Amino acid sequence: MSGPKTGNGAAKASLWPLLGRRAGSALLTLLLVSMVIFAIAGLLPGDAAQEALGQSATPEQVAALRHEMGLDQPAPVRYARWLSGMMHGDAGQSLVAGMPVRAIIAERLPNTLMLAGMTAVLAVPLALVMGIAAAIRRGTWIDRAINLASLSMVALPEFLVATVGVLIFSVKLMWLPSIAMVSAEASWSDTLRSCALPILSLTVVVVAQMARMTRAAIADQLDRPYVEMARLKGASLSRVVLGHVLPNCLGPIVNAMALSLSYLMGGAIIVETIFNFPGLASLMVNAVTSRDMPLLQACAMIFCSAYLLLMLVADMVALLANPRLRAQ
Amino acid sequence: MDFSRRAMMLGGLGAGLTGYAPAFGKTMPKRGGSIRVATQSVSTADTLDPAKGALSTDYVRHYMLYSGLTRIGHDLIARPSLAERIESADRITWHIALRRGVHFHQGGELTSADVVFSLLRHKDPGLGSKMASLAEQFAEVRADGRYGVNIRLTGPNADLPAILAQSHFLIVRHGVDRPDGNGTGAFRLAEFKPGIRTVTVRNPDYWVPGKPYLDRVELIAIPDEVSRVNALLAGDVQLVNAVAPLSTRRVEASPAHAIATTPSALYSNLIARMDRLPSGNPDFIAALKHLIDRPLVKRALFRGYATIGNDQPIPPFHPYYNPAIPQTALDLDRAKWHVQRGGFQNVRLPIFCGPAVEGSVDMASVLQEYGARVGLDLAITRVPSDGYWSTHWMRHPLSFGSTNPRPTADLVFSLFYKSDAPWNETGWKNPRFDQLLLAARGETNEANRKAMYGEMQQIVHDRCGSIIPVFINLIDGHDRRLQGLNPLPMGGLMGYQFAEHVWWAA
Numbered sequence: 089m090s091g092p093k094t095g096n097g098a099a100k101a102s103l104w105p106l107l108g109r110r111a112g113s114a115l116l117t118l119l120l121v122s123m124v125i126f127a128i129a130g131l132l133p134g135d136a137a138q139e140a141l142g143q144s145a146t147p148e149q150v151a152a153l154r155h156e157m158g159l160d161q162p163a164p165v166r167y168a169r170w171l172s173g174m175m176h177g178d179a180g181q182s183l184v185a186g187m188p189v190r191a192i193i194a195e196r197l198p199n200t201l202m203l204a205g206m207t208a209v210l211a212v213p214l215a216l217v218m219g220i221a222a223a224i225r226r227g228t229w230i231d232r233a234i235n236l237a238s239l240s241m242v243a244l245p246e247f248l249v250a251t252v253g254v255l256i257f258s259v260k261l262m263w264l265p266s267i268a269m270v271s272a273e274a275s276w277s278d279t280l281r282s283c284a285l286p287i288l289s290l291t292v293v294v295v296a297q298m299a300r301m302t303r304a305a306i307a308d309q310l311d312r313p314y315v316e317m318a319r320l321k322g323a324s325l326s327r328v329v330l331g332h333v334l335p336n337c338l339g340p341i342v343n344a345m346a347l348s349l350s351y352l353m354g355g356a357i358i359v360e361t362i363f364n365f366p367g368l369a370s371l372m373v374n375a376v377t378s379r380d381m382p383l384l385q386a387c388a389m390i391f392c393s394a395y396l397l398l399m400l401v402a403d404m405v406a407l408l409a410n411p412r413l414r415a416q
Numbered sequence: 417m418d419f420s421r422r423a424m425m426l427g428g429l430g431a432g433l434t435g436y437a438p439a440f441g442k443t444m445p446k447r448g449g450s451i452r453v454a455t456q457s458v459s460t461a462d463t464l465d466p467a468k469g470a471l472s473t474d475y476v477r478h479y480m481l482y483s484g485l486t487r488i489g490h491d492l493i494a495r496p497s498l499a500e501r502i503e504s505a506d507r508i509t510w511h512i513a514l515r516r517g518v519h520f521h522q523g524g525e526l527t528s529a530d531v532v533f534s535l536l537r538h539k540d541p542g543l544g545s546k547m548a549s550l551a552e553q554f555a556e557v558r559a560d561g562r563y564g565v566n567i568r569l570t571g572p573n574a575d576l577p578a579i580l581a582q583s584h585f586l587i588v589r590h591g592v593d594r595p596d597g598n599g600t601g602a603f604r605l606a607e608f609k610p611g612i613r614t615v616t617v618r619n620p621d622y623w624v625p626g627k628p629y630l631d632r633v634e635l636i637a638i639p640d641e642v643s644r645v646n647a648l649l650a651g652d653v654q655l656v657n658a659v660a661p662l663s664t665r666r667v668e669a670s671p672a673h674a675i676a677t678t679p680s681a682l683y684s685n686l687i688a689r690m691d692r693l694p695s696g697n698p699d700f701i702a703a704l705k706h707l708i709d710r711p712l713v714k715r716a717l718f719r720g721y722a723t724i725g726n727d728q729p730i731p732p733f734h735p736y737y738n739p740a741i742p743q744t745a746l747d748l749d750r751a752k753w754h755v756q757r758g759g760f761q762n763v764r765l766p767i768f769c770g771p772a773v774e775g776s777v778d779m780a781s782v783l784q785e786y787g788a789r790v791g792l793d794l795a796i797t798r799v800p801s802d803g804y805w806s807t808h809w810m811r812h813p814l815s816f817g818s819t820n821p822r823p824t825a826d827l828v829f830s831l832f833y834k835s836d837a838p839w840n841e842t843g844w845k846n847p848r849f850d851q852l853l854l855a856a857r858g859e860t861n862e863a864n865r866k867a868m869y870g871e872m873q874q875i876v877h878d879r880c881g882s883i884i885p886v887f888i889n890l891i892d893g894h895d896r897r898l899q900g901l902n903p904l905p906m907g908g909l910m911g912y913q914f915a916e917h918v919w920w921a922a
Contacts, residue, residue: 132802132803133803133806133807134803134806134807138806139806140461140544148541149541149544149548152541152542152544153542153544156542184459184460185462185610185611186594192460192610192611195609195612251642251646254643254646254650255646258646258647258649258650258652259646259649259650262650262651265652266643266647266650267454267636267643267653269613269636269652271613361639361643362643363643364454364637364639364640364647371460371611374459374460374611375460376802377802378459378460378461380460
């Protein structure tokens with residue numbers, strides 16, 4: 089009796105250093121990302137001063153503005169200055185908008201989180217239901233229908249999904265707005281209505297991948313002897329799936345979910361463009377075209393952090409759900 | 417509706433005064449209403465500072481909040497606005513008498529101090545004014561009493577009133593480092609979020625009696641053209657600019673919406689660098705000019721929403737247009753003759769084009785096709801928009817450029833064709849042209865001035881490597897209930913100044 093108990097306790101104790109190592113490597117990754125971003129952005133033609141003044145700039149104007157923005161200093165100095173600012177939680181001043189990066193991001197981040205959150209609330213249960221239904225009805229018409237649906241969803245480019253959605257629901261039927269106007273004053277129902285099409289488009293894009301991964305993971309478990317044993321003992325199918333199979337394949341499912349959700353944070357650029365949604369992805373594209381380095385880096389750090397955080401959560405869930413993983 | 421006919425009508429001066437929503441007939445202007453407007457460009461660089469305006473949302477925003485000393489009419493002639501009079505005997509020293517009793521939104525009467533401050537700030541290199549190079553000609557700007565301003569230029573320039581009408585020279589309150597929307601314009605600022613939206617409300621104390629009519633204008637940007645047109649058709653916005661020629665049919669098919677087209681001096685030109693070879697060879701340039709099927713470009717690329725050009729930047733509806741220059745047309749035999757005479761049969765030359773310049777990729781393809789028929793090997797090099805202006809424009813023997821409408825012939829010639837101009841795109845030098853350009857600025861006899869501009873057009877047409885197949889119309893789309901829109905060739909959306917003039921008839 090005591091053997092397994094201590095074993096379990098040791099496994100629990102070893103969870104924290106494991107997570108600590110993960111968090112440490114995540115921080116290191118963030119640092120590397122910021123360096124890569126800085127280096128690559130340096131390769132882009134022109135800089136913020138040139139982009140701000142545009143086609144009509146004279147060399148003297150560019151030089152003056154470059155000095156004002158501090159762009160005439162060597163890149164390592166600029167990078168070090170930015171990094172030390174970040175250590176103190178100060179993302180710096182936007183070169184283009186002339187306001188703190190933090191203020192610009194504070195305007196957009198809630199929008200992105202809201203869009204990603206609402207999409208997740210819709211997409212995750214939908215994907216689970218689709219995946220489980222397909223797995224337990226393997227080979228039937230339900231499985232084939234879900235398979236076909238998710239395959240075609242994967243194949244459809246999101247600009248097509250979003251544009252067709254707008255054409256049908258906004259232009260033809262006039263049920264939903266074609267652009268997502270989010271503002272702090274709008275009521276919840278207004279916001280929900282305004283974001284309905286972006287959320288639906290994103291759901292279509294992410295749900296298919298999640299559903300397919302869920303089906304694969306559950307189908308894999310259903311073939312195991314313990315499932316047969318449980319069924320022979322008289323457990324109902326729903327009880328076997330929910331009580332035995334699902335916890336066992338939680339790791340891979342949560343991993344697939346985390347991957348898809350991290351896409352919602354940063355990869356939603358096409359949907360943001362089509363619906364004119366004031367989110368982080370379009371902000372980052374804007375930062376690239378205007379060569380606004382502090383803003384660009386802040387956005388990149390947020391996307392990278394969100395990705396790493398989601399992966400960390402997925403790993404933790406997997407570790408908690410499956411103690412065997414901790415031994416490795 | 418017959419658009420080419422309407423475009424021709426607008427070619428005649430004064431015809432521009434006819435409205436653009438003829439299906440509804442004339443209604444009387446009416447107070448009230450709130451509209452949402454979407455333009456095509458937005459950025460976190462959106463600004464409340466007129467000097468820094470660079471995008472269409474900036475121009476619209478600035479014209480709503482601030483007023484200028486002068487404003488340009490539908491006939492492209494500048495008229496007094498905040499200035500009651502603007503006079504000069506020698507075109508060097510100018511006197512401006514300001515309108516009295518005009519107040520800023522946040523209080524305080526407009527005085528000469530505001531005007532002096534607003535004009536001189538463009539000379540500060542740290543500001544990054546888009547008009548810094550033009551402001552260099554302000555030798556002195558000085559107050560003359562509370563309501564008078566004297567301007568002395570470095571040389572004569574008859575076009576000062578037109579220059580002052582540009583949005584960049586709108587008047588801000590004296591002493592502000594960063595203008596915050598406090599102007600004398602028709603609307604007051606209610607909300608400004610760079611890169612997201614601007615909301616303005618009617619200024620009840622606007623100095624133009626009875627105007628504006630609208631209570632509220634919300635300005636957003638939808639950069640994606642398809643989404644912009646969809647938003648209009650779905651009723652989410654009531655006015656959009658930069659509708660693609662292909663989308664006009666969708667808008668016209670909707671009974672509730674209409675297209676408003678403005679012939680303009682906007683052009684996309686092929687630039688042959690004259691300081692390089694082979695693009696600098698006159699035979700090469702002549703061959704290119706005869707390889708362009710202008711009616712095809714107008715019909716196929718712009719669906720007829722364009723005016724045929726003749727390799728010089730003054731459009732046919734401009735007061736100084738010279739109609740005597742023979743039109744260059746597609747002539748493969750002549751092109752072939754020039755190609756052979758110059759010995760260009762075996763030269764492979766890239767043409768740099770891309771989405772940064774409207775129509776450039778298609779124009780390059782047409783050129784490549786016709787070029788192949790006369791033994792000219794042109795290679796299309798498609799490059800991305802990002803960084804186009806700093807890395808490709810004017811940097812290769814053959815590239816495309818794009819020039820927005822300017823208020824005067826002098827401006828477009830000075831900025832793009834003068835030998836020492838920073839954007840002398842083709843790198844050409846023509847002493848006679850430069851001499852005429854300077855002389856025309858000081859010429860007081862209007863007939864002589866017109867003759868001088870006529871000769872300059874002839875010289876550019878004959879000698880310069882700037883190839884201008886068509887002038888592109890600006891196309892707006894609007895809800896039919898929005899009335900009072902009149903084309904103004906300085907830009908779409910009524911030269912970006914619609915807000916003050918339109919009304920909501922619902």
